[in-house]
Amino acid sequence: xxxxxxxxxxxxxxxxxxxxRLLLAAAGVPFEDVRFEVEKWPEYKPKMPMGxxxxxxxxxxxxxxxxxxxRFVARETGRAGKTNLELAKADMIVDxxxxxMNAMANYHYYEPDEARKAEKKKTFFETTLPxxxxxxxxxxxxxxxGDGFFAGDGLTxxxxxxxCLYESISKENPNVLNAFPKLxxxxxxxxTYPGIxxxxxxxxxxxx
Amino acid sequence: MPTYKLTYFKHWGRAGFLRLLFAAGGIEYExxxxxxxxxxxxxxxxxMGxxxxxxxxxxxxxxxxAIGRLIxxxxxxxxxxPLEEAQADMIVDxxxxxELxxxxxxxxxDETIKQEKKKKFAEETLPVSLGMFEKLASSGGHFxxxxxxxxxxxxxxxxxxLKHEFPGDPLKGYVNLTKVTDNVMSNPGIAxxxxxxxxx
Numbered sequence: 044x045x046x047x048x049x050x051x052x053x054x055x056x057x058x059x060x061x062x063x064r065l066l067l068a069a070a071g072v073p074f075e076d077v078r079f080e081v082e083k084w085p086e087y088k089p090k091m092p093m094g095x096x097x098x099x100x101x102x103x104x105x106x107x108x109x110x111x112x113x114r115f116v117a118r119e120t121g122r123a124g125k126t127n128l129e130l131a132k133a134d135m136i137v138d139x140x141x142x143x144m145n146a147m148a149n150y151h152y153y154e155p156d157e158a159r160k161a162e163k164k165k166t167f168f169e170t171t172l173p174x175x176x177x178x179x180x181x182x183x184x185x186x187x188x189g190d191g192f193f194a195g196d197g198l199t200x201x202x203x204x205x206x207c208l209y210e211s212i213s214k215e216n217p218n219v220l221n222a223f224p225k226l227x228x229x230x231x232x233x234x235t236y237p238g239i240x241x242x243x244x245x246x247x248x249x250x251x
Numbered sequence: 252m253p254t255y256k257l258t259y260f261k262h263w264g265r266a267g268f269l270r271l272l273f274a275a276g277g278i279e280y281e282x283x284x285x286x287x288x289x290x291x292x293x294x295x296x297x298x299m300g301x302x303x304x305x306x307x308x309x310x311x312x313x314x315x316x317a318i319g320r321l322i323x324x325x326x327x328x329x330x331x332x333p334l335e336e337a338q339a340d341m342i343v344d345x346x347x348x349x350e351l352x353x354x355x356x357x358x359x360x361d362e363t364i365k366q367e368k369k370k371k372f373a374e375e376t377l378p379v380s381l382g383m384f385e386k387l388a389s390s391g392g393h394f395x396x397x398x399x400x401x402x403x404x405x406x407x408x409x410x411x412x413l414k415h416e417f418p419g420d421p422l423k424g425y426v427n428l429t430k431v432t433d434n435v436m437s438n439p440g441i442a443x444x445x446x447x448x449x450x451x
Contacts, residue, residue, distance in 0.1 A: 110344060115336075127325070138317055178298060178300065181298075
């Protein structure tokens with residue numbers, strides 16, 4: 044069976060496209076990594092299903108929304124858990140991570156007042172984030188002791204989303220996972236995963 | 252068949268949609284609705300300090316859309332192919348964005364800011380969103396293929412919120428979206444559920 048042609052459309056950033064790129068890399072699936080400059084976005088926007096990026100194009104069909112994209116690739120490449128329940132366990136981690144990424148975007152991009160921005164950022168790093176990392180650590184441990192993955196016995200989109208979160212939060216605070224040994228080990232497990240390891244070394248290096 | 256226990260507050264909130272999915276699929280479940288006062292005690296027992304949660308055969312799932320997808324699959328409403336599933340997922344996520352914007356003014360405590368946000372939502376945000384989803388829905392009233400999916404049910408749920416916040420028919424003028432909600436109400440399980448639910 045012929046492998047579909049994959050294209051990922053996004054800005055030149057990791058952002059919301061990287062969880063999908065990581066899964067394609069993990070599966071050794073070639074894809075066209077389309078990155079456009081911000082000024083070019085108005086040309087691409089009307090072609091996107093919901094006027095947003097990232098978008099995954101699969102043999103001409105366009106899928107948007109970062110979790111939907113990642114889940115599709117995860118499924119197609121056998122990294123979405125073995126049952127619907129395992130998928131749900133991966134999905135809930137992805138949703139929790141997405142909530143945190145939205146909170147970060149909220150203070151970073153959408154809060155114009157500098158004082159409120161600093162306040163929100165402080166609350167995020169001192170309260171919200173540690174709380175959720177605690178939940179994630181516990182959930183990881185609940186899955187066969189925590190020395191594997193979030194769902195089932197393999198890497199899923201939960202891991203690629205989590206790595207992306209880690210890359211953002213650790214820039215701000217390199218010690219952010221000090222209190223969470225299993226999550227710390229998981230990050231290394233993801234980074235050294237075949238396919239992902241090579242991608243991390245060769246991907247464009249961008250700030251976000 | 253697994254045993255399901257859904258836990259949430261009494262109101263529609265993030266679980267109304269899930270109760271609709273159970274109804275659409277004719278799936279039995281325990282519909283636990285807690286009083287606000289019970290929440291502080293329950294919170295630390297949940298996976299991420301939030302509800303709704305779904306207990307399935309000893310495992311607890313949280314995050315309303317993760318739960319929704321699981322029930323949708325059980326009910327045969329998730330899409331018929333992997334691509335259809337992805338299309339349903341993206342529509343659900345896009346509609347969830349509307350829910351979040353609704354929530355943004357709903358939870359605003361400052362009354363003046365609240366009214367400003369609500370006005371902006373009604374006059375700017377919502378027409379743009381509904382216009383986009385009108386184009387994504389088919390004239391037959393489906394977001395994915397030509398059969399009911401949980402994406403259609405999610406629109407129905409969003410409209411439920413809109414009706415509670417704004418006067419009149421939020422889908423007036425949106426022919427395709429109106430057909431979607433009509434199709435949702437044609438599902439016998441959902442029709443029966445809504446009758447029961449709104450009679451309270």
